[in-house]
Amino acid sequence: MSDIAATASAAPPVDVSASLPARLAKGFVGRLVIIVPYLWLLFFFLVPFVIVFKISLSQSAISMPPYTPVLDFSSGWSGFVGKLKQLSFDNYLWLTQDALYFKAYLSSVVIAGISTILTLLVGYPIAYGMARAPATIRPTLLMLVILPFWTSFLIRVYAWIGILKPEGLLNQLLLSLHVISEPLVILNTYTAIFIGIVYSYLPFMVLPLYSSLEKMDYSLIEAAKDLGCPPTSAFWKITFPLSLPGVIAGCLLVFIPAVGEFVIPDLLGGSQTLMIGRTLWNEFFSNRDWPVSSAVAVILLLLLIVPIMIFQQAQARAQEQGK
Amino acid sequence: MKSLGSIRRAFAPWNDPNAKPYIQFENVTKKFGDFTAVNNLSLTIFEREFFALLGASGCGKSTLLRMLAGFEEPTAGRIMLDGQDLRGIPPYRRPVNMMFQSYALFPHMSVEKNIAFGLKQEGMPSADIQKRVAEMLRLVKLEQFAKRKPHQLSGGQRQRVALARSVAKRPKVLLLDEPLGALDKKLREETQFELMDLQQELGLTFVVVTHDQEEAMTMADRIAIMDKGEVMQVATPAEIYEAPTSRFVAHFVGNVNMFEGKVADRTAGTARITGASGAQIVVDNGDAKPGSDIVFAIRPEKIKVSSKKPAEGVNALEGEVYDIAYLGDMTVYHVKLDDGQIVRASALNAARISEDPLTWNDRAWVSFRPDAGVVLTR
Numbered sequence: 001m002s003d004i005a006a007t008a009s010a011a012p013p014v015d016v017s018a019s020l021p022a023r024l025a026k027g028f029v030g031r032l033v034i035i036v037p038y039l040w041l042l043f044f045f046l047v048p049f050v051i052v053f054k055i056s057l058s059q060s061a062i063s064m065p066p067y068t069p070v071l072d073f074s075s076g077w078s079g080f081v082g083k084l085k086q087l088s089f090d091n092y093l094w095l096t097q098d099a100l101y102f103k104a105y106l107s108s109v110v111i112a113g114i115s116t117i118l119t120l121l122v123g124y125p126i127a128y129g130m131a132r133a134p135a136t137i138r139p140t141l142l143m144l145v146i147l148p149f150w151t152s153f154l155i156r157v158y159a160w161i162g163i164l165k166p167e168g169l170l171n172q173l174l175l176s177l178h179v180i181s182e183p184l185v186i187l188n189t190y191t192a193i194f195i196g197i198v199y200s201y202l203p204f205m206v207l208p209l210y211s212s213l214e215k216m217d218y219s220l221i222e223a224a225k226d227l228g229c230p231p232t233s234a235f236w237k238i239t240f241p242l243s244l245p246g247v248i249a250g251c252l253l254v255f256i257p258a259v260g261e262f263v264i265p266d267l268l269g270g271s272q273t274l275m276i277g278r279t280l281w282n283e284f285f286s287n288r289d290w291p292v293s294s295a296v297a298v299i300l301l302l303l304l305i306v307p308i309m310i311f312q313q314a315q316a317r318a319q320e321q322g323k
Numbered sequence: 324m325k326s327l328g329s330i331r332r333a334f335a336p337w338n339d340p341n342a343k344p345y346i347q348f349e350n351v352t353k354k355f356g357d358f359t360a361v362n363n364l365s366l367t368i369f370e371r372e373f374f375a376l377l378g379a380s381g382c383g384k385s386t387l388l389r390m391l392a393g394f395e396e397p398t399a400g401r402i403m404l405d406g407q408d409l410r411g412i413p414p415y416r417r418p419v420n421m422m423f424q425s426y427a428l429f430p431h432m433s434v435e436k437n438i439a440f441g442l443k444q445e446g447m448p449s450a451d452i453q454k455r456v457a458e459m460l461r462l463v464k465l466e467q468f469a470k471r472k473p474h475q476l477s478g479g480q481r482q483r484v485a486l487a488r489s490v491a492k493r494p495k496v497l498l499l500d501e502p503l504g505a506l507d508k509k510l511r512e513e514t515q516f517e518l519m520d521l522q523q524e525l526g527l528t529f530v531v532v533t534h535d536q537e538e539a540m541t542m543a544d545r546i547a548i549m550d551k552g553e554v555m556q557v558a559t560p561a562e563i564y565e566a567p568t569s570r571f572v573a574h575f576v577g578n579v580n581m582f583e584g585k586v587a588d589r590t591a592g593t594a595r596i597t598g599a600s601g602a603q604i605v606v607d608n609g610d611a612k613p614g615s616d617i618v619f620a621i622r623p624e625k626i627k628v629s630s631k632k633p634a635e636g637v638n639a640l641e642g643e644v645y646d647i648a649y650l651g652d653m654t655v656y657h658v659k660l661d662d663g664q665i666v667r668a669s670a671l672n673a674a675r676i677s678e679d680p681l682t683w684n685d686r687a688w689v690s691f692r693p694d695a696g697v698v699l700t701r
């Protein structure tokens with residue numbers, strides 16, 4: 001009797017000794033999987049950033065590479081430390097002294113902001129229409145959104161010159177339809193930049209919007225209507241708030257690259273457009289001033305980290321809300 | 324104090340020729356493409372009734388409910404509510420509310436915001452909304468959960484939020500699509516009674532869709548049995564069980580034995596039926612013509628199994644005990660008749676030791692009175 005009780009109480013519910021190595025192995029694999037993205041970030045983001053940051057602290061020089069000092073160990077440890085001491089924040093100071101840079105940053109942010117809002121206005125109805133289309137034709141619609149990526153971005157932007165120029169397709173069409181009597185001047189204006197950015201970045205807006213709208217349960221809309229909510233109001237009270245993660249993701253995916261955009265303002269915006277991407281390009285290739293252009297790039301990066309962090313927070317919140 | 328049972332017994336507007344119908348489906352047909360989901364269906368539901376639509380999955384129950392809610396328009400026929408033709412009235416203007424099968428709680432709103440949603444839509448002053456929401460939370464016992472989001476609740480709690488939200492507006496009719504479908508068995512049984520209490524307390528008309536016959540029998544005043552978009556029978560649970568009008572209904576609800584045969588002759592209200600093997604039974608019957616094929620349907624508990632031949636005046640058929648299932652409160656016998664038909668009979672275990680113990684392969688008699696079952700012609 002007593003030993004029955006003893007075995008009963010001594011028997012553990014799980015065999016710990018057997019499961020321990022298994023659990024350790026699982027932990028190891030789990031950690032390895034987590035490490036991969038960190039390694040990726042280290043080699044393809046952090047290392048290049050450190051290099052750029054170092055160049056931004058150097059001085060321009062007529063040499064190869066065109067800056068000084070070049071950090072190496074050719075003159076031993078003390079030489080290395082001596083070179084480190086030559087680094088300075090002078091380039092950043094220079095950026096604050098010339099109003100051009102500030103204006104370029106500001107106008108880039110404004111242009112990117114306006115373009116992002118325009119892309120959202122164009123992209124939301126497209127994504128909504130796709131998400132509400134019959135399930136059988138949704139893959140086709142998705143394909144059509146992605147299709148432009150199969151042609152070179154540069155060629156597609158060039159094509160817009162042909163459309164927008166004074167004697168281009170758009171003006172010819174409008175003139176022949178007698179909508180206008182004089183050719184519209186669109187090319188080499190901000191309007192052309194907006195058109196170019198909205199066109200080029202539309203898929204980046206549509207895809208996250210579509211994915212958040214598509215997974216939304218349609219019975220929520222029916223429930224809202226059932227409770228006395230007309231369709232428009234149901235959209236603003238249910239559909240739109242629930243698609244916010246998609247809106248934020250889409251806006252950031254458009255805004256971030258648009259701020260640093262160089263090709264579109266250069267090809268469509270004409271010479272007078274002030275955008276930080278062009279400034280960067282000029283510093284780098286025309287002036288061959290690597291340190292200043294590196295400083296411009298570092299500031300741009302810091303400027304963009306703020307929206308990225310907002311994005312991540314929004315995503316974390318969406319994930320928490322998900323299930 | 325009157326018990327629930329006595330109130331219910333007194334409530335039978337469907338027997339009153341002067342009672343005003345509240346909801347009427349008049350020859351309603353609904354087609355999706357060339358598929359007919361609801362076929363020329365007519366149905367009358369009365370005010371304050373707890374009405375159940377019972378049928379297998381895909382028979383058109385939800386479609387019927389969604390037409391009442393306004394999410395689908397009938398292809399033909401019309402739906403009347405309180406004397407008003409509902410055609411063309413959008414869901415947000417109909418005085419009905421629906422509790423969705425998936426609950427459809429708004430994930431970005433707290434429990435109280437969910438419940439208040441419909442009240443805000445109708446422009447109720449916010450002080451009144453607060454009072455009503457508090458009342459609803461009390462009714463479904465979720466006071467402590469007012470600030471939670473739906474994903475922070477258990478399945479049972481979400482079900483109650485959905486219920487509270489759909490009754491908050493005091494609709495004329497509450498539609499419930501499989502309201503207990505996602506709950507586990509124990510919770511489902513408790514909630515059935517809560518739903519019945521709630522309906523009594525608020526005095527609303529409930530139309531509930533279910534594929535669970537026990538659930539429908541427990542809760543409903545009347546049940547409509549549906550099959551392939553058509554109503555097979557509308558009756559009280561007891562009538563459905565004791566007096567099914569078709570083989571389909573007899574089979575669908577509970578267990579049943581079917582004796583098939585030809586009417587041999589009739590005498591004053593009874594008919595003698597001859598089965599394929601020549602065995603004869605006498606059953607109560609109003610109007611089956613001699614020579615016609617009919618079915619006598621009888622429930623297992625109406626059949627007695629005994630080792631000795633029963634006295635005259637009852638139908639008795641001989642066979643052998645084929646299977647016995649002892650279920651505690653009762654015992655189910657399967658008796659294989661000499662013509663090969665297997666009869667299911669159940670006996671209540673009223674005494675601890677049976678007076679007439681039977682075991683496998685014993686010869687046995689099954690017997691039943693002529694009025695213990697119903698004669699079916701379809």
Ligand SMILES: Nc1ncnc2c1ncn2[C@@H]1O[C@H](COP(=O)(O)OP(=O)(O)O)[C@@H](O)[C@H]1O
Nearest residue numbers: 355358360378379380381382383384385386387
């Ligand atoms: N919107 C629709 N389009 C096409 N077929 C539908 C639609 N809604 C329901 N059906 C079909 O109608 C039939 C009845 O559906 P439903 O009313 O949901 O059945 P249930 O009795 O299970 O609630 C099913 O066969 C279903 O596939």
Ligand SMILES: [Mg+2]
Nearest residue numbers: 384385386500
């Ligand atoms: Mg259904």
